[in-house]
Amino acid sequence: MRQNITAPRNNKLKPSSNLIMNGSVRVRVIRTLLAIQNGQSLSSVLDPLLNSLHDGDKGFAHALLLTTLRQWHALARLLDSLADNPIDEVEVRTTIQVGLVQLLYLEVADHAAIHETVEAAKEIEFAHSTGLVNAILRKVAKNPSKFRKKCDKKHSLPNWLAYQLKQDWSEQYDELTQGLRQPAPMFLRVNSAVTSVEDYQHALDGAEIDADIVELTTGFKVANSSEFAAATTTLSTKGLRLHQSTAVNALPDFAVGTASVQDMHAQLAAPIINKALMAKLIAESANTDSDSDESNNEIHILDACAAPGGKLAHWLELISANDESSLFHVKQDNAETSPAITDIKVTAIDNEAPRIERIRENLQRLNLSQHDLQQADNSIALNIVCADATRWQHWKNKKAATNEPVFDAILLDSPCTATGVIRRHPDISILRTEEDIEQTALLQADILHNLWPQLKSGGYLLYVTCSILKQENVEQMQDFITHHNDAVAIEFTEECSWGIEQAIGRQCLPIDSASGDGFYYALLMKS
Numbered sequence: 001m002r003q004n005i006t007a008p009r010n011n012k013l014k015p016s017s018n019l020i021m022n023g024s025v026r027v028r029v030i031r032t033l034l035a036i037q038n039g040q041s042l043s044s045v046l047d048p049l050l051n052s053l054h055d056g057d058k059g060f061a062h063a064l065l066l067t068t069l070r071q072w073h074a075l076a077r078l079l080d081s082l083a084d085n086p087i088d089e090v091e092v093r094t095t096i097q098v099g100l101v102q103l104l105y106l107e108v109a110d111h112a113a114i115h116e117t118v119e120a121a122k123e124i125e126f127a128h129s130t131g132l133v134n135a136i137l138r139k140v141a142k143n144p145s146k147f148r149k150k151c152d153k154k155h156s157l158p159n160w161l162a163y164q165l166k167q168d169w170s171e172q173y174d175e176l177t178q179g180l181r182q183p184a185p186m187f188l189r190v191n192s193a194v195t196s197v198e199d200y201q202h203a204l205d206g207a208e209i210d211a212d213i214v215e216l217t218t219g220f221k222v223a224n225s226s227e228f229a230a231a232t233t234t235l236s237t238k239g240l241r242l243h244q245s246t247a248v249n250a251l252p253d254f255a256v257g258t259a260s261v262q263d264m265h266a267q268l269a270a271p272i273i274n275k276a277l278m279a280k281l282i283a284e285s286a287n288t289d290s291d292s293d294e295s296n297n298e299i300h301i302l303d304a305c306a307a308p309g310g311k312l313a314h315w316l317e318l319i320s321a322n323d324e325s326s327l328f329h330v331k332q333d334n335a336e337t338s339p340a341i342t343d344i345k346v347t348a349i350d351n352e353a354p355r356i357e358r359i360r361e362n363l364q365r366l367n368l369s370q371h372d373l374q375q376a377d378n379s380i381a382l383n384i385v386c387a388d389a390t391r392w393q394h395w396k397n398k399k400a401a402t403n404e405p406v407f408d409a410i411l412l413d414s415p416c417t418a419t420g421v422i423r424r425h426p427d428i429s430i431l432r433t434e435e436d437i438e439q440t441a442l443l444q445a446d447i448l449h450n451l452w453p454q455l456k457s458g459g460y461l462l463y464v465t466c467s468i469l470k471q472e473n474v475e476q477m478q479d480f481i482t483h484h485n486d487a488v489a490i491e492f493t494e495e496c497s498w499g500i501e502q503a504i505g506r507q508c509l510p511i512d513s514a515s516g517d518g519f520y521y522a523l524l525m526k527s
């Protein structure tokens, strides 16, 4: 989940709503929901909840928690319409919402849903509310389909977010807001340095895990400074969509790095920036006299907000694969004109030390740590740095004599409001506030402003967010280009099989329940 956005505190909650894992399954889920309302993220409380339960209860607890979060705001509206007087106690509201989910979405038998939820109210020491809890749940149980329809009618988002989405996506608004209430499919990325997507699909078949191959096509027009530039570059990205979410330890050879869990739209980042970089190398070699020794066989790339390393690992997989996706192979495809890349220096930064550790763990599982990356004739040097991308400068790091730009390509998978991944992290619709949009957009602008001077002329920067708000995406890019006259927006072509064309870049919206998350992509070149 995107980091660095301050979680709001719900002042109505008492300190006692800290996560205490005892009591019935429903009580534990209610306590977990209270902790989330008190500012904790789902990812920080889910494991403690599940680990506290017997195996037989984990599935129900998971469904109860996630479904309650997905339907949270719609349930709150329904609750307000059902109560004669406003219910202010957060604990009571949460308990009733957990009861409503069982009746309306999880097909729990009425008597069990009502009885166990009333018992839960007693257990969390809100016995005075049992009459109210009982009365509301009984009323709903008499006509669940009517109340379900009522609940489903509108969005399940905070009003400020629904309003903003209406402004940004009026045409897609209904589908989009309904799409955000659904669970997201599980996608896998297959390590192309190890096996093919087709072979891994067979391996999954053998493990009785059904999966479809998903292929996304991307086209963009590369730089316009050479003959090559006029051409459109196309690439295809293949991943797997599982028919059902599966525990990773059930996936064949997961522990040894053959596959990773990664949203399909997140799998676009590494191939796009990698292909843009190849275009740069080819364009440069075309402009270099073959007798001159100007050609440089060392390149520098930067992953500016890298943790936990999903896109970084993907990029390293492409670079180290023994096929045309590797930058080391550019020469073989274009023997006459292309430079022979022998050294690739990779810098990855992130400002959160514990998340930096996650990068190291992920790279280790995928056999992409520094010692794994050495190849016979080529070298990949990996430098992972804990630093603030609004201030970090490579020349300060190296105490270099000059502050010349050094990077040929930068991947900026920026911190954002993460509104495009609400399906996977439904707690976002509780934790985010309207003020976060402005604060995040400023942070993104600061990072862009600091990194841009470090990109070489002719180099590419791929700007990525998992937000569906225009202020963080197309408007951010328009503002950036207005203030940086050496920034050229690279045009994605109609060949793109993903996303919606924007004035700059493309926006994916999580509308279709089989599709990937709400990512935004913009590719910039420094002229």
Ligand SMILES: C[S@@+](CC[C@H](N)C(=O)[O-])C[C@H]1O[C@@H](n2cnc3c(N)ncnc32)[C@H](O)[C@@H]1O
Pocket: 001, 002, 003, 004, 304, 305, 306, 307, 308, 309, 310, 311, 312, 349, 350, 351, 352, 355, 387, 388, 389, 390, 413, 414, 415, 416
């Ligand atoms: C969207 S996540 C990156 C995901 C990562 N690229 C991946 O594919 O696994 C954004 C990251 O930006 C980091 N971040 C937030 N503010 C930052 C800053 N000022 N400097 C550097 N990193 C920052 C967060 O810690 C978070 O790990």
